[in-house]
Amino acid sequence: MSAVVKRCKMLAFYGVPGENSGEYTFYRMKGFDEITTSKNPREYSRQYVDEEFEQTDVVGYNPSIAFGFDRFSDNEVHDDIIGIFNGEKVGADAVRPIVMVDLESENKAAIKRDFSVVAESEGSGVDLYKYSGSFRVKGEKITGTAQSEDEWQTCTFMEA
Numbered sequence: 001m002s003a004v005v006k007r008c009k010m011l012a013f014y015g016v017p018g019e020n021s022g023e024y025t026f027y028r029m030k031g032f033d034e035i036t037t038s039k040n041p042r043e044y045s046r047q048y049v050d051e052e053f054e055q056t057d058v059v060g061y062n063p064s065i066a067f068g069f070d071r072f073s074d075n076e077v078h079d080d081i082i083g084i085f086n087g088e089k090v091g092a093d094a095v096r097p098i099v100m101v102d103l104e105s106e107n108k109a110a111i112k113r114d115f116s117v118v119a120e121s122e123g124s125g126v127d128l129y130k131y132s133g134s135f136r137v138k139g140e141k142i143t144g145t146a147q148s149e150d151e152w153q154t155c156t157f158m159e160a
Contacts, residue, residue, distance in 0.1 A: 009104045013146075013155045014077040015097035026099050026155045027076045034068035034132070065098070065115065068132040070125070078131075085119040085131065094118075095138050099157045101146040110146035112157050114139035 012035050015024030029035060042060040047053070072078055084094050094117045101110045115135035122131045144159040 005104050009102070011101045011103060011152060011155075013099040013101065014080070015099070016076045016080045017096075024097055025076070026097075026157065028153055028155075029067075029069075029077055031072045031075060031078065032067055032069040034066055036066045038064050038066065040064055063113075063137045065135040066132075067135060068130060070128040070130055081117060081131065081133075084117045085122060085133075088119070089117075096135075098135060099146060099155060101152075101155060103152070108146045110144050110155075110157055112142045112144065112159075113137065 012029040012032075013026035014029050015026050017024055040062040041058045042062060043056050044059045045054055045056045047055070069078060069081075071082070080096070083089070087093075095114055096117055097112055097114050099110050099112045101108055114137075116138045118134045118136055119131075120133040122129070124130045124132070142157075142159055144157055146155040146157050148155045
């Protein structure tokens with residue numbers, strides 16, 4: 001019988017910019033209570049005069065990831081996202097790469113893609129300070145594998 005895959009075996013890593021342009025360290029996205037991907041398909045629908053039904057084809061995708069996290073101090077990912085929120089950054093200043101890693105796969109299959117960080121809300125909750133928003137696709141999907149030298153606190157992505 002097949003086994004279920006636990007959510008904690010599908011990890012997300014956020015690219016925090018380094019000192020050099022185009023250099024990122026991929027930190028595990030900790031403290032997030034939501035990382036939900038929506039595929040947002042683009043559809044082409046039409047009805048032909050000789051048929052009683054409408055046909056629909058998927059002609060593209062516009063993925064987005066809804067996120068929410070409880071703010072923690074000394075967290076590189078939170079600090080970078082909060083910097084985008086507070087600085088009201090736009091354009092290239094608000095684009096970050098994200099790597100999704102399947103720890104259940106034999107070779108640690110991974111997908112890397114650039115996303116625009118879209119700030120939506122902050123301050124909800126009464127016990128902890130919360131942030132939420134979405135990551136909206138900004139680049140092509142790159143498939144590959146990931147590895148880690150520190151028990152998956154950070155990862156290195158290798159393109160296939």
